[in-house]
Amino acid sequence: MIEDTSKNEIPLGEKLSRRAEATPDAPAVSCGEITLGCRQLEARANRIARALEGMGIKQGDLVTIGLPNGINFIEACWGIWKLGATPQPVSFRLTNRELRAVVELAASPIIIALPGMEAGRRRVTVDELLALSQDDRPVEARVAPVLKAMTSGGSTGRPKLILSGLRGLTLAEPADGPSFWRFRPSDAVLIPGPLYHNGPFGCAIDALTHDTHLVLMRRFDAEGVLAEIERRRATWVYLVPTMMSRIWRLPKEVRARYDISSLKTLWHFAAPCPPWLKEAFINWLGPEVIMELYGASENQGWTTITGSEWLDHRGSVGRVYEGEMNAFDADGNMLPPGEVGEIYMRRPEGSSPSYSYRGATARVLPGGWESVGDIGYFDADGYLYLADRRTDMILVGGSNVYPAEVEAAVDEHPLVLSSAAVGLPHEDMGSSIHAIVQAHPNLTEDALLEHLAERLVSYKLPRTIEFVDEPLRDEAGKVRRIQLRDERIARIPPWKAKLGKCD
Numbered sequence: 001m002i003e004d005t006s007k008n009e010i011p012l013g014e015k016l017s018r019r020a021e022a023t024p025d026a027p028a029v030s031c032g033e034i035t036l037g038c039r040q041l042e043a044r045a046n047r048i049a050r051a052l053e054g055m056g057i058k059q060g061d062l063v064t065i066g067l068p069n070g071i072n073f074i075e076a077c078w079g080i081w082k083l084g085a086t087p088q089p090v091s092f093r094l095t096n097r098e099l100r101a102v103v104e105l106a107a108s109p110i111i112i113a114l115p116g117m118e119a120g121r122r123r124v125t126v127d128e129l130l131a132l133s134q135d136d137r138p139v140e141a142r143v144a145p146v147l148k149a150m151t152s153g154g155s156t157g158r159p160k161l162i163l164s165g166l167r168g169l170t171l172a173e174p175a176d177g178p179s180f181w182r183f184r185p186s187d188a189v190l191i192p193g194p195l196y197h198n199g200p201f202g203c204a205i206d207a208l209t210h211d212t213h214l215v216l217m218r219r220f221d222a223e224g225v226l227a228e229i230e231r232r233r234a235t236w237v238y239l240v241p242t243m244m245s246r247i248w249r250l251p252k253e254v255r256a257r258y259d260i261s262s263l264k265t266l267w268h269f270a271a272p273c274p275p276w277l278k279e280a281f282i283n284w285l286g287p288e289v290i291m292e293l294y295g296a297s298e299n300q301g302w303t304t305i306t307g308s309e310w311l312d313h314r315g316s317v318g319r320v321y322e323g324e325m326n327a328f329d330a331d332g333n334m335l336p337p338g339e340v341g342e343i344y345m346r347r348p349e350g351s352s353p354s355y356s357y358r359g360a361t362a363r364v365l366p367g368g369w370e371s372v373g374d375i376g377y378f379d380a381d382g383y384l385y386l387a388d389r390r391t392d393m394i395l396v397g398g399s400n401v402y403p404a405e406v407e408a409a410v411d412e413h414p415l416v417l418s419s420a421a422v423g424l425p426h427e428d429m430g431s432s433i434h435a436i437v438q439a440h441p442n443l444t445e446d447a448l449l450e451h452l453a454e455r456l457v458s459y460k461l462p463r464t465i466e467f468v469d470e471p472l473r474d475e476a477g478k479v480r481r482i483q484l485r486d487e488r489i490a491r492i493p494p495w496k497a498k499l500g501k502c503d
Contacts, residue, residue, distance in 0.1 A: 009169040013049070013082035014141040015209055016042050018172070028208065030232070031070050031216040041075065043136035048079025050139065051132035055110055055122070059084030059142050062106040062149050062161075064121075065196075066092045066099065066113030069216045072126040073195050074204070076112045079129070081168050084142030088149040088161070089196040092117065102151055102159045105359050144168030148205075149358075150198045150297050160360035162198075162297045165353045170209040182265045182291070183236065185211040190234040192217040192225050192243065197476040198297040199270045203238045212236070220475050222246040226258040233262040240477030241273040242418065245411060248280055260285075269293040271477035272386055274408035275315050282307045292317060294384065296372040298362075299354040301325055301345040303384050316383040323347050325384065327377050332365050340377045340387060344369035375402065392481045394423030394431050401433060401460050403481060409455040410435055410462075415443040418472040421462065422485035424492070435462035436484060438472055 010018070019028075020042035028041040036044070057063060063080045065087055067073045077087045088106045090099060096118050103111060103119040110122045117123060147164040178184055181203065189207040191214065193200035207214045215232050217224060220243055228234060239247075247255070266281070266289050273292065282290050287307030294317035295302030301323020305316055326334050327341035335341045346368045347354055363371045375393065376386040387402045394401040406421035417438045423431035437448065445465045452461055466488075473479045 008172045010172045011081070011084070011141040011143045012168045012170055012205075012209070013045070013078065013139060015170050015172070016045060016078055016082075017138045017141075019211060023211075026211075027213045029071055029074050029214045029216065032218060034071055036071055041078070042138070044075050044130060045078035045082055046136045046139050047133045048075055048126065048129045049082035050135050051129040052079060052085070052110075053083055054132060055124075057083055057085050057109060060145050061085040062088045062108050062146075064088045064090055064099075064103050064106055064108040064111040064113070064119075066090050066094065066111060066117045067126070067195075068092050068114075069191075069195055069218050071216070074208070074214070074216075076126055076129075077205070081144055082139040082142070084144045084168065086144050086146045086149050086163075086168070088151070089201060090151050091194070091196050098159070102161075105159060105161055106149060148201065150201070151196070152297060158359065161358040163356045163358065165299070165355050174210045179206070179210055181206055181210075181236075181267065183207060183210040183212055187212040187236050188215055188232045188234045188262075189213065190215045190217070190225070190228055190232065190237040192220045192228075193238060193240060194219075194475045197270070199240070199476065200238060203267070207236075220246075222250055223254060226250075226255065226260060229260045229263055230258045234260075235262055236265045237263060237267075239266060239268050240270045240475075241268060241277060242271065242473045242475075242477040244268060244273065244281060245277055246417070248277060249414070249417065255284075263289060265289060265291060267291045267293065269295070271473070271479075272404045272408070274411055276408075276412050278310060279314075282311065287311060294318060294386070296345075297355075298370070298372065300347050300370055305383075309383075313379070313381070313383045316379070316385050318384060319382045320384070325378075326369070328365065328369070328371075335377070337378050337380045340375060342371050343374045343376050343384070343386070344371045346370060394421075394433060396423070396426075396431050396433065396459050406433060406435065406456065406460055406462065409452055410437060410448070412455070413439075413443070413448060413451045415440040416448075420472045420479045420481055420484050422481050422488065424464070424485070424488060426463075432463040433460065434464045434466065434485075434488060436466045436468055436472060436488075438468050438470065443467075 020038040024039035025037045027035050028038045029036050063085050065076050080087050090102050092114055100119040103121055113123050145167055147166040147168050150162045152160050152162055189212045191200050191204050195201045204214055290307035292305050293302055302321055303318035304321045305318030323345055325345045328334055328344050329341050374386055376384055378384050392403050403421040407419045410416055410419040420436045422434050424434045426432040
């Protein structure tokens with residue numbers, strides 16, 4: 001949750017009970033052809049809570065959830081919160097080995113997951129929990145000391161948990177006027193992204209606590225998003241740039257087929273948005289609809305920018321809305337406007353921590369400044385421009401190349417679906433740019449290089465291009481560049497690796 005609910009707070013479980021009493025038949029959550037009204041969601045969450053309590057779950061426990069998007073996911077979360085415990089979402093696609101590592105870190109007494117997901121703890125499905133209790137009376141309100149515990153760090157093979165600094169509380173009544181997210185009680189809020197990621201999860205929960213109708217998609221589908229907006233008269237949607245790109249790549253006549261005039265707010269974050277794509281959406285939907293946030297799951301601070309602001313500050317992710325942010329050099333010195341450095345952030349003075357880690361240690365400078373590894377700069381007006389992640393930067397002949405810049409140029413080609421740029425060892429230049437591209441079959445290497453030559457300086461051009469069939473980013477828009485790079489280096493013949501060649 002983003003907003004500070006310092007007054008008139010109640011436990012999340014009580015909030016659902018009050019909503020069910022006030023508007024029992026109003027739609028609470030939909031997915032596919034199934035819709036639960038507020039009273040139905042409340043009743044099922046109470047039954048789940050009693051079943052979990054009978055299995056020993058108590059206030060303060062972390063309960064791992066390994067479920068795909070659906071109503072069961074929401075029911076499980078609220079059943080957990082009603083006991084004052086904490087949902088700990090994970091991808092339902094994890095291998096059992098990966099799942100076990102997360103569960104052991106979370107010390108989850110049980111896991112609510114799909115059959116076949118085993119981690120050395122008792123595993124139950126939502127249907128099994130519902131079968132254990134028919135008592136749907138309200139559960140005594142309890143407060144979870146930790147709102148949520150998200151999983152991160154999978155690309156390194158060492159998972160970490162990000163435990164929220166917020167408790168399981170929310171406002172008893174939504175404040176007058178739109179919220180930070182621009183929610184209103186009459187809104188239909190569409191979430192097509194996976195709930196085990198922080199962005200979709202946080203937005204979904206905030207939507208329900210603001211008395212909106214939450215609409216989930218089982219999985220992202222570009223045309224399906226437009227169809228759901230029309231079908232549900234959705235007023236609000238959360239997307240990541242990968243989703244935006246796939247929607248924009250639909251034939252124009254397909255996009256025009258759907259009535260999406262109900263849409264008033266589109267938030268995007270979680271990954272950099274190429275300027276050409278952002279501008280396309282602003283021109284399509286209007287600058288007043290498009291909103292962007294930059295921050296981290298750790299929630300130390302964040303920036304926001306409207307579509308109208310972006311047109312005056314093309315490429316920016318906005319000005320600081322909460323907390324503090326600054327660019328620092330490698331020696332820990334704060335940089336003036338216009339100079340590129342590592343972006344550090346910290347909470348406002350006197351505020352409580354926004355998170356804690358399990359399984360990792362934050363990179364902290366004196367004064368409480370923390371980094372999540374992003375590179376960028378602030379302009380004279382305080383607008384932040386991001387370059388890339390510190391760990392992904394490629395050094396080519398002494399020049400810094402940011403993969404996101406190369407990928408943005410590649411993705412601008414109308415036949416490209418997704419891309420990733422990595423650095424491979426090179427005898428003369430130290431590293432060379434290798435572009436991995438998912439594209440339509442009729443895109444050739446020569447055509448792509450011709451396209452890139454108009455957009456990138458020569459040293460940023462890929463020396464090698466590899467076409468692949470599978471998507472390079474997940475449903476949250478994340479790309480594991482280190483893993484992609486390591487896989488390709490492993491394929492280099494030993495004699496080339498010894499000489500540092502990759503051509």
